[in-house]
């Protein structure tokens with residue numbers, strides 16, 4: 001004891017305890033309000049069970065491990081035979097298993113490939129939002145798997161065989177043909193070296209061959225290469241066409257997907273993204289020859305929603321980490337949490353998370369009802385690209401502000417902030433980058449219902465807009481228009497789910513007045529600040 005005290009140089013104090021062993025649902029008032037307002041009022045117990053299971057200290061540790069130990073490509077086996085397999089850390093498999101067991105990959109579909117009844121989308125979005133707060137890399141194959149059943153509807157016979165394997169709650173990681181497995185996951189391959197946005201420039205060819213096609217070419221990005229099959233675009237005789245390319249040929253032999261290397265990515269490190277060559281790989285056609293873009297867009301619409309949900313989840317985790325830290329951290333004899341300027345910054349950030357979560361959950365309700373309600377279909381059509389644009393663009397800067405509010409600890413790998421920060425940009429870049437989302441919104445605004453929806457959202461906010469205004473619908477004006485649509489929809493979603501003052505403050509500070517370039521410039525009053533911070537977490 002005497003020796004110990006001699007070398008004890010200092011006492012450690014004024015550090016926050018780790019943020020862990022929390023119920024990610026019951027501690028999140030904006031999420032709970034949004035779920036209740038959009039059809040999930042009876043699901044509190046199930047949601048809270050999910051929130052507790054994902055918010056444990058062990059989950060946060062596993063997430064760190066999954067990202068500190070990125071996947072490795074095994075191009076060859078020890079004897080020189082091609083292997084073309086990827087090895088993942090057990091923590092990654094653990095997340096896949098948990099997400100599949102909870103249906104994040106398929107709970108919005110039935111065994112037949114038809115859409116599950118409402119509020120399936122709302123509940124899945126809430127779960128996806130919570131999972132994204134803990135580990136985002138594995139959600140790449142999860143989102144692709146859930147989205148892939150949409151284009152497969154174009155081939156009912158194929159969908160009938162595949163759907164039961166997809167909706168299965170078993171994560172079967174064995175390297176076998178999908179028909180031998182108890183569950184399967186799906187990926188997608190569109191992007192080639194010469195272009196990812198303009199997929200019409202794809203050079204990969206598809207030649208009719210027996211019951212399928214023979215595919216020759218490459219993909220420059222093919223994430224989750226251990227998926228059991230991929231939706232792939234290739235040039236068939238009648239034009240760009242969508243295909244389903246399995247890892248195993250119908251005769252049981254390994255299909256000709258030759259992986260060249262894995263991307264060395266900024267973030268998303270638990271997940272593998274490969275470069276691949278197809279050397280006469282077998283694939284089934286999905287949809288008509290020449291209808292490839294139209295067919296695969298069914299999938300992309302759903303993954304775009306998940307990009308927005310995941311980015312909102314990243315923002316939520318960054319926010320709650322910093323609010324938690326500031327409660328415990330004193331500077332100048334007072335917790336940071338009680339410093340007026342810090343409160344103004346944190347509350348301003350909290351307001352964006354309020355808007356983001358309200359919007360993605362409301363958008364999920366639109367998807368729940370789109371097949372029976374034209375207005376909801378128009379909402380889903382217009383707001384999917386608009387929400388992806390706004391939320392995914394917001395996330396990286398938002399996470400940086402949280403990092404700065406954590407001080408030096410926020411910049412250090414052991415805190416979760418660097419991982420969240422690296423994860424931020426990818427949701428904006430893939431599945432249609434920012435400008436591409438804006439072009440898509442301009443296309444959507446040509447629809448009568450979508451244009452009327454824009455007018456109505458604006459009218460409810462006391463603003464007049466003209467969706468035919470040449471400046472607003474020009475490519476140079478598109479970013480302003482799309483941001484306005486997303487913010488108007490965010491304010492409207494908040495009116496349905498959050499206390500009035502939150503919705504009104506969002507409207508006043510994000511739409512009516514020009515917000516400053518940084519958080520803390522919204523001029524919030526102290527009562528609103530108090531309310532926003534209380535809603536971040538009960539401990540606050």
Ligand SMILES: Cc1cc2nc3c(=O)[nH]c(=O)nc-3n(C[C@H](O)[C@H](O)[C@H](O)COP(=O)(O)OP(=O)(O)OC[C@H]3O[C@@H](n4cnc5c(N)ncnc54)[C@H](O)[C@@H]3O)c2cc1C
Pocket residue numbers: 187188189190191194195196197198221222223224265268273426429430431432433434435436
């Ligand atoms: C981690 C990661 C994983 C990925 N996984 C996959 C995958 O599994 N499968 C897959 O197919 N792809 C995948 N991608 C690729 C991704 O979808 C593409 O990178 C993306 O679509 C952009 O394509 P590109 O890189 O060719 O850029 P480009 O198409 O060259 O675009 C570059 C920029 O130009 C902008 N732009 C394009 N056209 C216009 C226009 N008309 N007007 C104004 N601006 C325009 C875009 O918005 C973008 O910002 C992945 C990417 C990443 C980073």
